[in-house]
Amino acid sequence: MSPRSLPRYLVLADDLSGAADCAAGFASAGLSTSVLLDAQASAGAQSDVDVLTVDTNSRRDTAAEAAAKLQAVLAAPASQGRRVLKKIDSTLRGGWAQEVAVLQSALHAIALVAPAFPQMGRTMQGGVVYVHGVRLADTATWQLEHADREDRAAQQLHAAGLRCDNLPASVLDAGPEATAQAIAHAREQGVQALVLDVLHDQHLQTLAQASLQVEQAFCVCSAGLSHALAQQVPALPASVGSLDVPHAAGRLPSVVTVVGSMSAIAQQQLTYLAEQPGTRLHVVHPGWLRSDAQTTQGQKLVQTLVQTISDEVAQGLDVVVSLGADAQTDPAEGPMLARQLARLLHAPMAAAAGLVITGGETARAVLEELQLRRLRVHSESEPGVVLCITENQDIEQDTPRQWIATKAGAFGHPASLQRASRAIHSLLAASTHGGHTDPLPTESKQR
Numbered sequence: 001m002s003p004r005s006l007p008r009y010l011v012l013a014d015d016l017s018g019a020a021d022c023a024a025g026f027a028s029a030g031l032s033t034s035v036l037l038d039a040q041a042s043a044g045a046q047s048d049v050d051v052l053t054v055d056t057n058s059r060r061d062t063a064a065e066a067a068a069k070l071q072a073v074l075a076a077p078a079s080q081g082r083r084v085l086k087k088i089d090s091t092l093r094g095g096w097a098q099e100v101a102v103l104q105s106a107l108h109a110i111a112l113v114a115p116a117f118p119q120m121g122r123t124m125q126g127g128v129v130y131v132h133g134v135r136l137a138d139t140a141t142w143q144l145e146h147a148d149r150e151d152r153a154a155q156q157l158h159a160a161g162l163r164c165d166n167l168p169a170s171v172l173d174a175g176p177e178a179t180a181q182a183i184a185h186a187r188e189q190g191v192q193a194l195v196l197d198v199l200h201d202q203h204l205q206t207l208a209q210a211s212l213q214v215e216q217a218f219c220v221c222s223a224g225l226s227h228a229l230a231q232q233v234p235a236l237p238a239s240v241g242s243l244d245v246p247h248a249a250g251r252l253p254s255v256v257t258v259v260g261s262m263s264a265i266a267q268q269q270l271t272y273l274a275e276q277p278g279t280r281l282h283v284v285h286p287g288w289l290r291s292d293a294q295t296t297q298g299q300k301l302v303q304t305l306v307q308t309i310s311d312e313v314a315q316g317l318d319v320v321v322s323l324g325a326d327a328q329t330d331p332a333e334g335p336m337l338a339r340q341l342a343r344l345l346h347a348p349m350a351a352a353a354g355l356v357i358t359g360g361e362t363a364r365a366v367l368e369e370l371q372l373r374r375l376r377v378h379s380e381s382e383p384g385v386v387l388c389i390t391e392n393q394d395i396e397q398d399t400p401r402q403w404i405a406t407k408a409g410a411f412g413h414p415a416s417l418q419r420a421s422r423a424i425h426s427l428l429a430a431s432t433h434g435g436h437t438d439p440l441p442t443e444s445k446q447r
Helices: 016-027 041-045 061-075 096-107 139-145 152-158 169-173 174-189 201-212 223-232 264-274 296-314 332-342 346-351 358-369 416-432
Strands: 009-013 033-034 051-053 083-087 110-114 123-126 130-131 166-169 193-196 216-219 255-259 281-284 318-323 354-358 373-380 386-390 403-407
Touching: 009 016, 009 061, 016 033, 016 083, 016 358, 016 373, 016 386, 016 403, 041 061, 061 096, 083 096, 083 223, 083 281, 096 110, 096 216, 110 152, 110 174, 110 201, 123 386, 139 373, 152 166, 152 193, 152 255, 166 174, 169 174, 169 201, 174 201, 201 216, 201 223, 255 264, 255 346, 255 358, 255 416, 264 281, 264 318, 264 416, 281 296, 296 318, 296 346, 318 332, 332 346, 332 358, 346 358, 354 358, 354 416, 358 403, 373 416, 386 416, 403 416
Parallel strands: 009 051, 009 083, 033 051, 083 216, 110 193, 110 216, 166 193, 255 318, 255 354, 281 318, 354 403
Antiparallel strands: 033 373, 123 130, 373 386, 386 403
16 A cells, blocks of 8 residues: 555544544545445445445443444445544543444454544643643533543543553654554554554654554544544545535525534634624523423424524525523433424424534434435535535435535634535535536545
């Protein structure tokens, strides 16, 4: 294999926004990249896609449930002959260590664990994740969700039954060859998972190059390493292909933004977006979504709200819908609230020309509600904000395809949601006037 080419990858993620974020790194290099919502979708996936990304939706699963999903994806025909990359949250949320143990056993390979994403303020030093210089255990997010858990990656992996070691940044400083040799030596010594310190982007570049030199290894990472791996691919000729998305006559280009994340960053982005002209903001009270809290008056309010939103979409207005909070709000009820919110908004979301969704659980709930199981990754409006188009297999023949932008809740600039909406409007305008969108691979570019 040439040092400037990539193997075909199978990317396994435990939430949807992370899956899209990871896939975007490969799509940016011109590789054909599909994001699938489950193992069943992967069973019918096209085997010629360069990078197949599957969201197992396993972040809140038990170890047994997650293992069953991983094994089903690995067994799918489209997964065969691909090199595995396990996408995890950069702040180590979920049962990622148990999933790595399942993959290590199935692949008989050493896991290269590097959740760092320096461009987004996530680094790894001494085997510990730092978020903008603050140790993970001291961040508000960790205190809220995992205050009683160990924040060191190696300890979590050890608890999952893996023999671990740490590779300091000084080895990465020595270059790809030295790093590859250190990885191979660790594997020979029986190490099953190697946690790598990553302080800056060059460390990721070095690890990407080194990982391609070690056959019996798979990467466990955030989206940062996928972008570094994609940079090992030669530039794609501009004439490879374009994605032609016809715009349905009479359909106004309304973009609906759904904010399901409660993070402070998401709320800043919501405030910024609501101030834009031509935008309508609606806040859905969580009590309206809890079945045990619904009243006749509440049901009437919900019906009126949905009708208002549908009317605004029909007028071509941009609509923003945010999930509110109350004294009873609990992070554990997030998936339920996301599903109920998606169910509530089915009609206006189906009628919209584009959707912007922030929060991985919210994104999955929306796509499941709209019966969408496959997305083709197009590009990013900015790092971490991924633009996709719905696949033909999931929609009726006469139904227009939709542009969908996804973003993790705790990332980005205050203007990120507004930029994503604006990017979708640009893509819609190009297709409406007979133009073409930016190049998207329609066939494999490397073999």
